[in-house]
Amino acid sequence: MKRHIKILKKKLRNFNQKINEECGVFGISNAKDASALTALGLHALQHRGQEGCGIVSFDGNHYFSEKRFGLVGDNFNKEKVLKRLKGNYAIGHNRYSTTGENTLRNIQPFFADTNAGGIGVAHNGNLTNSILLRNKLVEEGAIFYTTSDTETIVQLIAKSKRKKTIDKIIDAIFQIQGGYALVMLTQNSLIGVRDPYGIRPLIIGKLNNSYVLASETCALDIIGAKFIREVENGEIVFIENDKLISVKPFSPRKIRPCVFEYIYFSRPDSILNGKSAYEHRKNFGIELAKENNLKADIVVPVPDSGNAAALGFAQHLGMKFELGLIRNHYVGRTFIEPSQKIRSLGVKLKLNANQSTIKGKKIILIDDSLVRGTTSHKIIKMLYDAGAKEVHMKIACPEIKFPDFYGVDTPTKKELLAANKTNNEICEYIGAKSLNFLTLNGLYKAVGFDKRNDNYPQLTDHYFTGDYPVKPVDELGDNKVTQLSLLNTGYNN
Ligand code: AMP
Numbered sequence: 001m002k003r004h005i006k007i008l009k010k011k012l013r014n015f016n017q018k019i020n021e022e023c024g025v026f027g028i029s030n031a032k033d034a035s036a037l038t039a040l041g042l043h044a045l046q047h048r049g050q051e052g053c054g055i056v057s058f059d060g061n062h063y064f065s066e067k068r069f070g071l072v073g074d075n076f077n078k079e080k081v082l083k084r085l086k087g088n089y090a091i092g093h094n095r096y097s098t099t100g101e102n103t104l105r106n107i108q109p110f111f112a113d114t115n116a117g118g119i120g121v122a123h124n125g126n127l128t129n130s131i132l133l134r135n136k137l138v139e140e141g142a143i144f145y146t147t148s149d150t151e152t153i154v155q156l157i158a159k160s161k162r163k164k165t166i167d168k169i170i171d172a173i174f175q176i177q178g179g180y181a182l183v184m185l186t187q188n189s190l191i192g193v194r195d196p197y198g199i200r201p202l203i204i205g206k207l208n209n210s211y212v213l214a215s216e217t218c219a220l221d222i223i224g225a226k227f228i229r230e231v232e233n234g235e236i237v238f239i240e241n242d243k244l245i246s247v248k249p250f251s252p253r254k255i256r257p258c259v260f261e262y263i264y265f266s267r268p269d270s271i272l273n274g275k276s277a278y279e280h281r282k283n284f285g286i287e288l289a290k291e292n293n294l295k296a297d298i299v300v301p302v303p304d305s306g307n308a309a310a311l312g313f314a315q316h317l318g319m320k321f322e323l324g325l326i327r328n329h330y331v332g333r334t335f336i337e338p339s340q341k342i343r344s345l346g347v348k349l350k351l352n353a354n355q356s357t358i359k360g361k362k363i364i365l366i367d368d369s370l371v372r373g374t375t376s377h378k379i380i381k382m383l384y385d386a387g388a389k390e391v392h393m394k395i396a397c398p399e400i401k402f403p404d405f406y407g408v409d410t411p412t413k414k415e416l417l418a419a420n421k422t423n424n425e426i427c428e429y430i431g432a433k434s435l436n437f438l439t440l441n442g443l444y445k446a447v448g449f450d451k452r453n454d455n456y457p458q459l460t461d462h463y464f465t466g467d468y469p470v471k472p473v474d475e476l477g478d479n480k481v482t483q484l485s486l487l488n489t490g491y492n493n
Contacts, residue, residue, distance in 0.1 A: 024048030035085030049096030059087030179406025198233030285312025
């Protein structure tokens with residue numbers, strides 16, 4: 001029985017952790033082609049999730065919903081589909097998840113009827129106490145239709161005894177913990193919510209008289225909207241027609257956005273704290289060069305994740321930058337593959353050595369991060385097989401030693417290479433001649449923060465430090481788990 005509970009607990013934890021990772025959210029108010037603009041916004045945010053996408057719109061009387069597996073461009077490219085999504089208000093979601101539960105019912109936005117009217121919810125992030133909340137709700141008689149922690153938020157809103165939607169939402173967000181950026185659609189408003197530490201990103205833009213909410217600024221650029229500001233940490237914004245009302249229900253806390261948005265996740269042209277992610281990443285490369293000024297024949301990036309850092313590194317040291325690896329652009333991100341075996345295959349499918357540039361060369365190979373080491377291991381072998389003389393690996397972030405629970409897909413501590421091996425052991429495992437990581441100091445310098453500042457840490461950087469701003473309650477607790485018996489067939493709405 002004990003073992004049975006343990007297995008169920010692991011299962012539910014996996015479900016809860018894997019469902020809302022790294023998603024992209026978008027919403028627009030008061031716009032004639034709201035659903036088409038949402039489809040464009042989601043297309044710009046496609047890198048945040050490629051597994052499924054959905055749009056919910058509202059025309060003043062009715063809500064409309066379309067959800068699909070796969071890419072936005074393949075699914076929301078037809079007038080027929082967009083025409084069904086009527087109304088001047090719309091929200092959308094790109095979903096990323098890895099294993100299991102690849103069913104249509106888990107694709108967002110979710111929709112529910114509450115006693116204050118209909119509500120659509122799109123969520124990026126991961127709740128750290130959703131098992132606890134879900135169990136409580138189930139004990140009280142709630143029926144769950146999905147395995148997603150987003151449904152927990154919807155249930156909490158629906159269950160609130162308060163009358164006004166805003167109060168219901170406040171009721172719900174006081175109970176949830178973790179990293180979250182929510183975009184919601186009610187009968188009279190578009191709503192954005194960002195978690196108390198601002199771990200997950202959410203920004204506000206304007207297109208004529210329309211307000212736009214999105215995960216990243218690149219979603220504004222595509223529709224010609226202007227960037228206004230970030231939704232602040234712990235802020236709720238209510239948008240009705242062309243008015244925006246800000247509510248801050250939490251006691252003030254300093255903002256600590258997720259460092260991985262800077263390192264890997266955001267699109268290079270998106271703005272983070274006043275600078276493009278591209279500039280930040282180039283600066284990581286510059287700091288890396290200052291810390292390790294080894295000379296070699298060429299600097300080669302792991303495309304595309306290492307491009308900006310490698311460019312910064314090479315420019316700083318006046319070294320030659322070469323494309324020693326060529327990427328096949330018709331393969332998704334490596335991590336999308338659900339198993340370690342397939343993931344290993346994924347690297348081969350995606351990259352090939354560019355023999356003409358690397359043969360006989362001493363190479364500095366640069367990537368943004370090293371997680372399991374799968375990518376580096378394969379690529380270094382590929383470079384040596386293609387005739388490289390020496391391959392020195394440099395990673396443009398510190399050693400990842402701690403897993404994430406706020407919505408980025410990092411594996412368990414057991415699988416994190418740097419959590420279990422010394423630098424020399426990792427170097428041997430990946431087959432490099434030498435290996436260096438950017439220091440945490442260097443990372444903070446590159447972003448323009450100072451580690452000695454009173455305000456430190458300015459980022460959620462637990463990956464390197466183990467400093468989790470929000471306690472991962474479900475991970476630490478011993479919650480009895482409600483049995484899940486989901487029918488794995490999906491549904492059509
Ligand atoms: P690994 O091969 O396991 O060492 O992972 C490192 C590679 O995966 C690097 O090329 C990164 O750009 C990429 N990567 C790092 N973190 C993530 C993530 N959370 N999701 C998808 N890809 C990632």
